[in-house]
Amino acid sequence: MESGLEQLDSRRFARLVEASRVLNSTSELSELLDFIISEAAALTNSEGASLLLLDPDTRELRFKATSNETQGNLTDMAVPLDSSIAGTVFRTNDPLIIEEVSSHPVWNSQVDRASGFQTHSILGVPMHNVSGKTVGVLEAVNKLDGAFTPEDVETLSTLADLAGVAVERARLVDELKQAYRQLNELDQLKSEFIALASHELRTPLSIILGYVSYLREETESPATANQLDRVLKAAVRLRSLIQDMLNLQYVETDKHRLTMETFNLVNVVRDVVAERDETSDAKQLTLCLDLPEERMAIFGDQGAMEVIVSNLLNNAIKFTAEGGRIDITLQQRGDEAWLEVRDTGIGIPPEQLGRIFTRFYQVEHHLDRHHEGLGLGLAIAKDLLEAQGGRIWAKSQVGEGSQFFVAMPLVGNDRE
Ligand code: ADP
Numbered sequence: 434m435e436s437g438l439e440q441l442d443s444r445r446f447a448r449l450v451e452a453s454r455v456l457n458s459t460s461e462l463s464e465l466l467d468f469i470i471s472e473a474a475a476l477t478n479s480e481g482a483s484l485l486l487l488d489p490d491t492r493e494l495r496f497k498a499t500s501n502e503t504q505g506n507l508t509d510m511a512v513p514l515d516s517s518i519a520g521t522v523f524r525t526n527d528p529l530i531i532e533e534v535s536s537h538p539v540w541n542s543q544v545d546r547a548s549g550f551q552t553h554s555i556l557g558v559p560m561h562n563v564s565g566k567t568v569g570v571l572e573a574v575n576k577l578d579g580a581f582t583p584e585d586v587e588t589l590s591t592l593a594d595l596a597g598v599a600v601e602r603a604r605l606v607d608e609l610k611q612a613y614r615q616l617n618e619l620d621q622l623k624s625e626f627i628a629l630a631s632h633e634l635r636t637p638l639s640i641i642l643g644y645v646s647y648l649r650e651e652t653e654s655p656a657t658a659n660q661l662d663r664v665l666k667a668a669v670r671l672r673s674l675i676q677d678m679l680n681l682q683y684v685e686t687d688k689h690r691l692t693m694e695t696f697n698l699v700n701v702v703r704d705v706v707a708e709r710d711e712t713s714d715a716k717q718l719t720l721c722l723d724l725p726e727e728r729m730a731i732f733g734d735q736g737a738m739e740v741i742v743s744n745l746l747n748n749a750i751k752f753t754a755e756g757g758r759i760d761i762t763l764q765q766r767g768d769e770a771w772l773e774v775r776d777t778g779i780g781i782p783p784e785q786l787g788r789i790f791t792r793f794y795q796v797e798h799h800l801d802r803h804h805e806g807l808g809l810g811l812a813i814a815k816d817l818l819e820a821q822g823g824r825i826w827a828k829s830q831v832g833e834g835s836q837f838f839v840a841m842p843l844v845g846n847d848r849e
Contacts, residue, residue: 466498480575522557560597631678642711665715744810753778
């Protein structure tokens, strides 16, 4: 091929170099195919051109692009490998020149019938991919000035190989884009399902917890009390799982996905704590709620705020032994609302305090864990608070208990 290229006149050579630059910088398949077709016709001084690629499933060649003004729309029309000119080029892996197709034994006149175009002469060359495998055929159709020359063969062969590599790359990019789109759709479906399931599971579980707690208090039989305790324990575990599902919704906290509005934080805290009552009953914890009389307007995402408060409460319940106490206090400090969740639980060693807000960090080693959870709650609470202009921090004494604080800027009435 080198000897052929040496014979190319400088005009064609320059055009091939330019074509190579364009082919390398385009990864949009249809744009690429159109460009190859117009270059193939121009470089060989032909009326038109077409490009066919092997369909790996049917082992037929399919038209992927044709010069519209000459051959109409043949896109995706299949031609057999064994009885067509393009098929012959593909199988022999050699260029082929035919001066008058109508007299050629394997000429497939269907193509002309379908396109309404009259083909006379054809120059067909094989296209190769980066590893040299034949992947298709590039054809120049109806030479405008006389017959196809060896120089045309060299030019078109060079273009075909540059095009083969570029088309394969563009196809891979296309496949990647499609896979990425599908992944995104799946991810979206998964998030929607998690959001729906966690929401729908909460209500029936609250009812179960409520009734079982009530029965547990009322029963006088130690055997029944024992069985109800086991039901309660299982329900508390389920509650913790649902909390993890709620957190998963917010794993990728994109500020734009938050629905920012002004709402009363007092109501959010009251509602979350009311829902948790049965869970703490199950462990016979004393839950004390201290809320201000007046409203505390903050600007944020109400759903996210509910998740933050219930993460803190869920942890306090989880890490506090039976009979312990949890205090939830909401008050104004300067121009901020401060929420404190204090428990008399196992506490957190001082050197770990800074790390509990990191994703998947859990103080207990995973091999001897007694508490369920994914280790996401606090990290997500931190992300969500920062996205809403708030803060979270903790204090703790091992064996005595922990205090978690949340601060959110209060908004004046003008924002409502
Ligand atoms: P999870 O509770 O699912 O493990 P979190 O992110 O909510 O995940 O908490 C991370 C870790 O911080 C917990 O595993 C626990 O070790 C510690 N922790 C959180 N809250 C408390 C608490 N109130 N008392 C003691 N340890 C806590």
